[in-house]
Amino acid sequence: MRIRHDAAHYSLPEGVDDLVHGRSPDPFSILGRHNMGKVDVIRVLYHDAARVRLVVERPRAGVMERPMRRMGDSGLHVGTIPAGARYHLKIQWADAVEETDDPYAFGLLVTDADLRLFSEGRHPHLDRVMGAQPMVVDGTAGVRFAVWAPNARRVSVIGDFNFWDGRRHPMRLRHGAGVWELFIPGLGPGERYKFEIMTRDGHILPQKADPFARFAERPPATASVIASPAPFAWQDHEWMEQRAGRQREDAPVTIYELHVPSWRRPQGDPDRIMTWRELAAELIPYVVEAGFTHVELMPVMEYPFGGSWGYQPLGLFAPSARHGTPADFAAFVDACHRAGLGVILDWVPAHFPNDVHGLVNFDGCALYEHQDPREGVHRDWNTHIYNLGRHEVRGFLIASALMWLERFHIDGLRVDAVASMLYRDYSRRDGEWIPNIHGGRENLEAVAFLRQLNQAVHDTIPDAITVAEESTAWPGVTRPVEQGGLGFSYKWNMGWMHDSLRFFGRDPLWRGYHLPEILFGLHYAFSERFILCLSHDEVTHGKGSLLSRMPGDNWQRHANMRLFLAFMWAHPGKKLVFMGMEFAQEGEWSHDGQPEWHILPDPFKSGMLRLVTDLNHMYRTLPALHARDCDPAGFAWVIGDDTANTVLAWLRFAPGHVPVLVVLNMTPVVRHDYRVGVPVGGSWRECLNSDATAYGGSGVGNGGYAMATDQAAHGHPCSCVLTLPPLAALYLHPAGDGS
Template sequence: MISIEQQRAICELHHESPHNYLGLHKLDEKWIIRNYEPFAEKLSISIAGKTHKATRHDDGFFTTTIKSAPKKPYKVNVHYSVDNQSSKYDPYAFLPTLGDLDVHLMHEGTHLELYKVLGSQATTSNSIPGISFKVWAPDARGVSLIGNFNGWNRAINPMRKLIGSNGIWEIFMPEMAQGEYYKFAIKTQSNEILEKQDPLGKFCELRPGTASVVWDNSQISWSDDQWLAQREKTDPMNAPLSIYEIHIGSWNHPELKKDGEFANYRDIAHTLGKYISEMGYTHIELLPITEFPYDPSWGYQATGYFAPSSRFGTPADFAYFVNHLHKLNIGVLIDWVPAHFPTDRHALGQFDGSSLYEHDNPDEGYHPDWNTFIFNFGRNEVANFLISSALYWLKEFHIDGLRVDAVASMLYRDYSRNEGEWRPNKDGGRENYEAIEFLKQLNTLAHEHCPGSMVIAEESTAFPKVSRPIYDGGLGFTMKWNMGWMHDTLTYFSTEPIHRKYHQNQLTFSLVYAFNENFVLPLSHDEVVHGKGSLIQKMPGDTWQKFANLRCLYAYMYAHPGKKIFFMGCEIAQWHEWSESKNLDWATLNNGNHLGIQKFSKKLNEIYKHENCLWEIDFSHDGFEWIDAQDSEQSVLSFMRKNSNNEQVLCIMNLTPVPRDNYTIGVPSAGRYKVLLNSDDTEFGGSNYSPTEVYQSSPQVAHNKSHSITANLPPLSVLYLKMSD
């Protein structure tokens, strides 16, 4: 019989090898099967059609003696009561399902598909289908699997600690199906028991529940091969990129008819896909959809790094969402947060009672601004976990790019810390060497394994070469958000026009550094929350001037070097600032001014995609030339965007409400210049001041050009011109 010590170790959850005592074992010349079923009245074993009665012992242990070892897996028949009986294969009769190579690669930090190994995995063992569960918890005294299937009893399904695995615990649950809720019960060295969500769980219980859900992605079907093949051949650096940033929970277009509840990914795919196609954006970017417990965090405090949020459906529903948008030729990017994670007890923090995923010292492992833990990027297994998460979204869900949040907080050890609150690196500096190496590895592997995909840094400092190749001393990101451009531009456009002549450098300064990085120009969610007001609220003047200013801002953005990103609601100029708890104010489109902004946004996307002068050379001086940046007295600027054939689109900006009649602008060559865009057009809510469709140049020297045109510049307007055939 099993010893009292072994019984206690299993029942009290500090047994590292329960399979050595439970299940089938040879005893002298016979074989014995041990089971633990504390709520069972009777138990028997079925082998090859024959039933063997078990003997019940204290504390719910049963033993069954047989003469020879079964050739096939046996069934355990459990009798709880007259109306509650079950027959199941014994989990303790199966060999481990983890290979030595997987263990080696994980601890080396090079297992790129960790999501196919740890967590819950559909597999077959000894010809029996089921789910294997594996979790890394090296400091745990014991780990057990709990869920609906065992009444959440911590003692029934203890897991074994695999020898030589450096702390990986495993159990195979035969015949378990997709959809079971589960957690890991972990006993710490201090004998506290923590109930933890699966770090590599692919699906989660709808909040406020915190359980993981067994899920098998192999059943998902895809039909976006054409999109992926084209993406692989496309260099996003030399392509149009106009991104619509969306918080999927509050977008809720009226066609969804889901007021007060979350729409499903599939419904959103059709409504959003139709809208994006009509508006002409090339991509969407989702605020984090990795599972998160707290709605007001918008997803930036993730607890499920491999699970699309269950608020909007299953992983299969999310795959449908991506697949459908790809079939409409719309790319999908997601925000991804490797900088920090929340302190929720069910999540990664103090996972096995030790600082497993985070740094042990709060000066390195805790973010005071966000009340979150900081990943220990120098630990191989942690870096491997995060890189595997990134590749999971890119490969398994066909995501076209990651926008990496809060990169600055990763790069600097003293980020948002006072003197004495941070630890210097080995050289006494503030740079976080481990995070830097992690980011280089992330970018190298993402670009290598997912050609054509993007990794975009949200980095708010002047850290050098963020988007430069690693061989050139860079971090290897595809692109970087231009936070300086965003700040200066919004400050300028918030200024009363009468004072703008003193601030023109806020628009021209960005061209001093515009080509130091591969920049994305953001007008993002961060600029329309927390009391900052909506973009239309930031604009000065009366209602007409506010809308005219907003059109100027958007037209300037689309002509400026760099890719584009707009947060939802900006394209309709909603008045109230964004809140995750409210739908976008679609009713504003009943007003002509708001409808005009929407039409203008659509027109900008149309021109932008059609005119490669506006995007082909975004990251080099060769694609840009000032015509006149000096007329601050009248707040007029003019410049050219150029393509590789030296064709040009001219941009002329009058940023005061005063019309500038007979204004002379130098042009690159003689000819007729067609108006591609006039932000003052009545279609967009403008005044239609002095509408002109074509300007004929004259041989009058201006702005160091041998030819020029003379135009009546409308108030608060932007013109795009291009030489016509």
């Protein structure tokens, strides 16, 4: 078919100069297909192409090539085809010929419904809408890009595929939502990309990584990477079916927290870190043998600065490339589940770093953060605070949380720095913060966000858990949202941790005068669903190791730590310890090193690990120690006022199961003939003695059993007379259950 060439076909519309020079806010008004009656005018922009030809696909006559006219030195090429005909481009470069579809031949791809939900902060699956989405459109494979930048004048996709030239692939603005989109044919997983953003005043910002990227280059490189959309090959069906029962409040939950880069250095090389597959091979058997139920990973969302330990993330949808691909990470989670281990991730919605390739000043304005530094800057960490008053920001964060739980089968999220979110005056002096609309210090937007987050998790993945790191007495952290609470599943018990560390750091000679320090925690132990935590924060920043904070000589330090851990496992609440504590590491943790694995042959160290293993076993197999962790009916004092001997004793209960008696001798003095009241007579089995020689102790004890007579004591009808080992804990239960 011959097409009459009309001069009007080659007349250029307004705005061409802005387009050619990379200033156009509306490239689709000029580029792509434009109908002029019986013909469509095609305009493309390739500054460095020698020539461009249109390859027209004719249904019955095969393909036909038509040359495009280069419009001066503008880089714009114009040609015509029959109206409605399919076409693609043949581009002659200086050293190659490329055939490709025209990105500007495709219509709107992000649906109005997706954009509406995004603007309302209610889209649960933004990871499938925003960012780089490989897909096939009208039979053409490529990648659809979408990014939120409502204040930008122009946004372009840049990458290796267009020589990082922002003039090549400017995007289309969906005005109502402030979202820019573009489908680029021929791209696929593995390509690097960023966004080039021009502000309203014509200033080009530093190249921005994709906030919704699902993969990225390994730091210190900063480009986003198109992730594969292929589903993961999950084999954890049995775990997923049982998960709800393994994490609820009456289940035994003991958590091993670790920093993945420094857990173990391959071949001892300080410059290497483990891949996800290496970690699965070594970590899982170790943690399973030690009896933990879960691992908790310090943040693995992509982060630029290793010294932040992941707590300053920028890639909230991307597992860090330091350890492998997203598929490798999924395989690690799958392996944990198949071994019976849950996986909890630390997740950080409180703040983000000010790296120029990240979220800060994303489109030339404060978009993700607050404009006013009195609301938007964390001075402690030199980071920016998310503007939780914006629907889009809340939706961005909640979609990230849901993605980890759904796409990667994560069992729970520990939400970092909740206290810093709840209070507008957190770590601020007078005049450095802005009160809420009622004149108070509470951050009402953060409260609403946390409730929305927890409700979304509960509604979408009801068997997953959320855990709050909340260091104040904010009421109702674990109360359901519908009852006015924040809706978390559990809360870290920071008060218990601080009080207990202070008490066990004291010289045993004076502990009798300070019993309220560890008794106080039992006044509020059931006010929330608590996790007792000895986290990474307690073994860094000059605090030393847990062992180094114990008083006395080497024997006493290890005995004190054994006593502390036995006290912790017997106390109501789920348990968490940081890597290295399980074998009494001597030195403070450093993210540049690794735990002191070489000291494990020391009897004190191997003994500590054996004690932790046995504590985990007791905790899991004796329901009295876990079934009522969050219920006051599961705890009863026996002795709480013996300041002369510094001895404590209590009972733990579970319906239908034997009670467990816990006796703690807080001094290095052996207590002979110490009478303790118990609810039933007969033989009581000494199921744990932290002074056992197998743990590095002195071996003082009761020979494995104690006989309770009908002599009443401490409000109970029976009692037993015990030998209390020095600086040690005893667990006993009636002997008739076969445990």
